[in-house]
Amino acid sequence: MAIFLLLTVLKGLENGMSFISIVIRREAQCLSGTALMMDSNSKSITMKVLSVRQPYALLLVNGTKDVENRVRSTRHRGWLLIHASAQEHNIVQFLRKRFHLTSQDKLILSSIQEAESKNLFSAIIGMVKVSDCVTGHPSPWAEQGVFNWVVTDAVMFDNPIHGVKGRLGIWDYDSALLKLNLETAAMQGKISIEEIYALR
Numbered sequence: 001m002a003i004f005l006l007l008t009v010l011k012g013l014e015n016g017m018s019f020i021s022i023v024i025r026r027e028a029q030c031l032s033g034t035a036l037m038m039d040s041n042s043k044s045i046t047m048k049v050l051s052v053r054q055p056y057a058l059l060l061v062n063g064t065k066d067v068e069n070r071v072r073s074t075r076h077r078g079w080l081l082i083h084a085s086a087q088e089h090n091i092v093q094f095l096r097k098r099f100h101l102t103s104q105d106k107l108i109l110s111s112i113q114e115a116e117s118k119n120l121f122s123a124i125i126g127m128v129k130v131s132d133c134v135t136g137h138p139s140p141w142a143e144q145g146v147f148n149w150v151v152t153d154a155v156m157f158d159n160p161i162h163g164v165k166g167r168l169g170i171w172d173y174d175s176a177l178l179k180l181n182l183e184t185a186a187m188q189g190k191i192s193i194e195e196i197y198a199l200r
Contacts, residue, residue: 045182045196046174047127049081051166054121055111057084059141061126063154064107069143073133076170079195080130080151081178085166086122088112104140124161124173129153155190157181 052060052068059065061082115121128151137148161177185191 045179046172047079047081047178048076048170049083049124049167049173050170051083051085051168053085053087053089054115055108056089057082057125058111058115058120058156059107060128060151061154061156064111065141066151067137067139067142068149068151069141069146070149071146072169073147074130074149074170075133076130077132078129079127079191080170081124081127081173083124083164083166083173084115084120084122084160088115088121118160119162120160122162122164122166124157124164124178126154126156126160128155153191155185158184 050068056065056068060068130149131152132150134148134150135146136142136144137150139148139150142148159177159181161175161181164173182191182196186193186196
């Protein structure tokens with residue numbers, strides 16, 4: 001909790017707030033119950049995770065890619081953590097050899113460069129909300145002949161959880177760093193406190 005308080009103070013100072021204003025705001029949030037206090041005695045949070053190769057993992061959590069293409073359908077609805085796999089997608093090497101690139105191709109290549117510079121591999125880097133699973137979605141990211149998992153409300157974690165080994169399909173995950181990232185997202189207004197408590 002001390003780490004999160006420090007991050008809150010630093011973020012507030014960056015936004016031009018005084019230290020006293022930050023403390024008062026934080027205390028008000030705690031008293032009103034809008035701050036989620038996650039200490040060692042709190043109930044753990046277990047969330048569903050999907051491993052995705054870069055740069056598609058990054059494109060999902062930064063809100064660019066609104067569809068995840070899979071050969072299997074899913075009944076999962078709601079929040080889903082995105083785990084960036086250890087290996088990049090095969091399309092990266094293919095595009096690097098092409099001379100004529102579309103705007104989407106260029107976006108893919110710039111995203112893999114960002115993933116490499118930030119070491120966003122073998123890490124849980126954010127989450128999205130799965131709202132539907134269809135075929136033939138009109139999104140430019142949707143592929144034909146597979147299932148299109150429609151995602152919304154992308155959240156990119158300020159503190160990626162590194163050193164996490166991926167798995168096939170949807171799997172479960174829980175850690176103290178996950179709680180920290182969820183609380184940070186709640187303070188930033190990216191997810192509601194009610195939604196977090198529903199995960200517990």
